Amino acid sequence: MGSLTEANLRALAGARSYERALGYLDAVSGVEVGDGWVTASVHGTERYEVELTLDGPGGLAGTCDCPYGLEGNFCKHLVALGLSMLAQRESLPRQRKAARERAQDLDRWLSALSKDELLALLREQIDEDRQVRRRLELRAASVRGDLATLRSGIRDLFDVSSFAQYGYVEYADARAYADQAGQAVSSIRALTGSGRAADAITLAREAMRLLAEAVESVDDSDGRLGRIGAGLAAAHLDACRAARPEPEELARWLAGHALGDLDDGLTDIDPLDYEDVLGEEGMAALRKLAVEAWRGNRRGWAQKYLMERLAKAGGDVDALIAVHAADLAPNGHTHLVIARELDTAQRPGEALRWAERGIRDTQDLAAVDTALVDHLCDRYTQADRLTDALTVRRDHFRARRTLLTYQQLRAAAQAADCWPAEREAALALLRADAERRQQGWYGGPVLIDALLDDKDADAAWQAATHTGAHDRQWVTLADQVRADRPADALGVYLRLAEPLLKQTGNTVYEELVALLLSIRDCHRRLGTPDEFTAYVTALRTAQKRKRNLMRLMNEHGL
Structure with missing residues (x-):
């Protein structure tokens, strides 16, 4: 129990979750102490199942099926259970010892039973627990290679009808449904393990389709179906590595999945994970299919993403640039992406030209991607083209007159040794803005902020008196004078x-x-x-x- 301390609970959860847990101490129920673990239910917005691992490899750890806990966080429900156990710390070693002895007693009893006695016990459990029966039926079908029974069983696992009210599985029933549907993953894995990997591929694909249909009728706020999808994807990949399907057929299926015909957003299959299965022939087919799909829809997100992934994996910078260039964003962001790719490929001249083109192509510099402006000015500065950097900063400031663009203009002008003249021109624009927007300007005139940033408190005071200022600006002014x-x-x-x-x-x-x-x-x-x-x-x-x-x-x- 050495790792279970208030300090460790606070460190794992953070101060906010720790403090919130104090209001849940009376909500902990059904505590079960094992040898190295503690489980319980904690009643919050819903009833959540929590488990603390006391002696794990990394020390104290825990899991909870609340939304925050499912994201991998050490939540307030775990803290509440931990604090409840600390309240009975004197009896915890005794409870752990008793749990260990119970486990040993059970193991000794089971080991002493004959085969017929074990079968009788198992049959009794099968009769009483529908889930156990279903899992064992599917496991038996996997071993037999009974594809028809497996297909029917997996179809039943994804059937929402027994959980749905009015055709929809509400949040309160979603966990039970996900637990049932999740059995499909282990069944498919068992099929691969029994030497029927080709059949496992077929059933994994069918299960993905069934999951995609089911998710439309389930409140999956906690993302459990997404984890089932990831499990099916892993089972499919393992089956493909074992069965080595025909490369072109696999390439067609992967392309269809990635391009949206089959992709349900739950499996997150990456075609590049199959590179060792596809081989050169399959990868060539996959690239051909991706190019054809992209040429048919150059602005399609899925088509672009697949092409980008394949181009990057193959080190084909020109193909990658062609994908980006076919759909240029009006604010210059895509130009920046291309410039960075070319920089990475050690092609700085082309990279600079794309960055410059991004500025030229942007019709409204007020809406330009500021990262593109920064990128281009950095490249100009590195090349000692200080006047060019100043020109870009000046144009950007004139289009988008903020304190940040003023500060950037000042830095560029100081580097070019011409700040006094630039400053007068910039302040003239800001004064004109302040005069035009004197009434109801949210945050106050940029003119005041610019003068304050220049440490010109007298000019800022005079401007605020003349045009008005935000309360925030008046406090800063008063502090400075x-x-x-x-x-x-x-x-x-x-x-x-x-x-x-x-x-x-x-x-x-x-x-x-x-x-x-x-x-x-x-x-x-x-x-x-x-x-x-x-x-x-x-x-x-x-x-x-x-x-x-x-x-x-x-x-x-x-």
Whole structure:
């Protein structure tokens, strides 16, 4: 039990999940302690099944079938079970010992039974448990090579009718359905293991089709059917490696699956995983099919993706570029993708031309992929083409006047040793924007942010006074001028504090206290501490019902 500690639970789950788990301690039920593991049910939005592994290779671990847990996270339900076990830590070693002894007793008893006694016991379980009977029937059919029985059994496994109400399997029943459908994977694997890999290929493909049909009628919010799909894909690949099907036929099936005729989005089959099965002949057929499909629909996502995968795998850069070039995005993103591929292929001249073309082809530079602009400017800078980099940054700034594009223009102009002139032209544009958008500009004029970023507080103050500014900008302005102009800063802080006095909430209180600290500093610089004392006293009297605010002010000595 050494790995089961509060510290380890918090480390695995994170502070948020750990704290939320404290409200679920009474929701833990049905605890079963084994030798090295603990299982239970935890009632949250639904009832979830959780299992803690106490002595795994990596220490404490766990699984839960809640949506968050199914993504591989150590969830609050696992923490709740762990904390419940810690509450009875003194008895846990005894419970684990008892579980170990029970397992040993069971094993000794089973080992002592005769063949007839074991068969009688197994038949009893088969009569009582439909799932056990179905699994064993399919296993027997796999060993016999009874394809008809297997096909019928797998069809039954994917049948939703016994779980569906009004033709649809709701979330509460989806797990039971997935548990049933998942038996198809083990049956197909068993068929391969018994030397019938060719039949396993056939049944795996049929099962994929049945799964694709079933998913339309199942609430698969937890992704269980996706895991079944992945299992079927793995079983299909294993069967193909064992049976070595005809390469061209396999290539046709893989192409059809990848191009959407058969792809259900659940199996995630990658044709390149079959390269060792396909061989040169099959890969050539697959490439031919991919090219034909792409030529028939150059903008189809599936066609493009398959062509890209095959071109990359074959190291065919020109084919890869042709795929991208056939469907160029209007914002230059595809040009950037091509440029990066050419850079990787050590073809920098072509890469640069594609990046330049991306800028030229973009009709609206305000909407251009900014990563393309950065890429091109980086290449110009590396080649000591500073004027060209500046031109691109200037054009981009003029089309998209933000603080970031201003900062990038400044960096390029400073590198080219011409920032003063560029700055005047850029600020003139921002001033014009501020004049036009004086009313209701969300976030405030970019002009103010640019001047503040230039550390030109006086110009920023003057511009804010003339055009107006966002409260966020006024706080930054006041902070920058407070040392030299405390009276001006004080006026800003007092104005911004006033509306907060009418609001509630811890976030509001934190913002208000920050302003009060700034107000106190202004009075200190002005030599008027008594005025601040009177202000705070009046504020406390008016706001005394806001206990969290009073506590926060006390913490800061206000």
